[in-house]
Amino acid sequence: MTISLLIAALTVAFPREGAKLPFVERCYLIGSVPPGITNVMVQGRPATVHSLGGWVAMADLTVGSNSVSVTSVGRSFPSTQEVKRVLYVAPKPSVSSSIASAVKKYNKLDFAGDEPKQHPVNSKSVMPVAVIDPGHGGPSDMGAVSPHSLPEKDANLRLSKIVAKELEKRGWRVVLTRTNDVAISLFDRPKVAHRENADVFVSIHHNAPPFDKDPREFRYHCVYAWNDIGKSVAARVNAKMAAALAEKVKNNGVLHANYAVTRNPEIPSCLIEIDFITVPEGELDSWNRQRQELLSVAIADGLDEWRRNP
Numbered sequence: 001m002t003i004s005l006l007i008a009a010l011t012v013a014f015p016r017e018g019a020k021l022p023f024v025e026r027c028y029l030i031g032s033v034p035p036g037i038t039n040v041m042v043q044g045r046p047a048t049v050h051s052l053g054g055w056v057a058m059a060d061l062t063v064g065s066n067s068v069s070v071t072s073v074g075r076s077f078p079s080t081q082e083v084k085r086v087l088y089v090a091p092k093p094s095v096s097s098s099i100a101s102a103v104k105k106y107n108k109l110d111f112a113g114d115e116p117k118q119h120p121v122n123s124k125s126v127m128p129v130a131v132i133d134p135g136h137g138g139p140s141d142m143g144a145v146s147p148h149s150l151p152e153k154d155a156n157l158r159l160s161k162i163v164a165k166e167l168e169k170r171g172w173r174v175v176l177t178r179t180n181d182v183a184i185s186l187f188d189r190p191k192v193a194h195r196e197n198a199d200v201f202v203s204i205h206h207n208a209p210p211f212d213k214d215p216r217e218f219r220y221h222c223v224y225a226w227n228d229i230g231k232s233v234a235a236r237v238n239a240k241m242a243a244a245l246a247e248k249v250k251n252n253g254v255l256h257a258n259y260a261v262t263r264n265p266e267i268p269s270c271l272i273e274i275d276f277i278t279v280p281e282g283e284l285d286s287w288n289r290q291r292q293e294l295l296s297v298a299i300a301d302g303l304d305e306w307r308r309n310p
């Protein structure tokens, strides 16, 4: 009994046990301890511990073994508690394979036409249709994970439902690509927008940095789009988000992205990265209901403005 409680006390949320990593020389680790514990050590160096117990550290993976030890000593621990992580790191890619991946080109969605459709959004008398896509889902696609092991897929779904309610209040018809924790392939998501003859497609995500970058240095929001019709929506939404999150989260603006869910020649599409849930402060904000309400109003304001002036 005592032993199982102790094991639950110090957790590593990322990387998961036995995680396979691409070639990296260092990797971030995040996890949690009960509030009040401040002494978390990763490879013998202190981790940054937030007041609510989330912690962040960088592990060096160039020292031979990829086994990383995490220890903690604190009020509720009778002695040093150690958790070991064994990480599998892929071999360094050859120069030729990295060149091959750099020139890889993607085409538009194969089920989409070549021209933007005439949407009812251009006619003020017809109810506009938004497809909101909560990113990830299902048992094998969690998305990013927060220090307290809260998966991005849940944060995306929760916010998407609040955005949907806000848009419905304003006269939009809204279709969610998923309403519970199910897996949907990336290519099936924009198909929902085609099936519903949607005016706009918005994918909602929470961010995580690359494995070898320090999460403490990453905190921004941004909106990705692929073509001009997508960037037009993205710009309106981004401006409203920037005003809502002013001073709290940096604005990285509208960025180009060749994603399956943005590569849509017919239906204006964008992907919103709300915040980074890998840092304790970002995690807290991502699960804060008041901030979700604030963001849903900002996203709906952006879509309304785009509708008035596409």
Ligand SMILES: [Zn+2]
Residues within 6 Å of the ligand: 135, 136, 143, 144, 152, 205, 206, 207
């Ligand atoms: Zn995501």
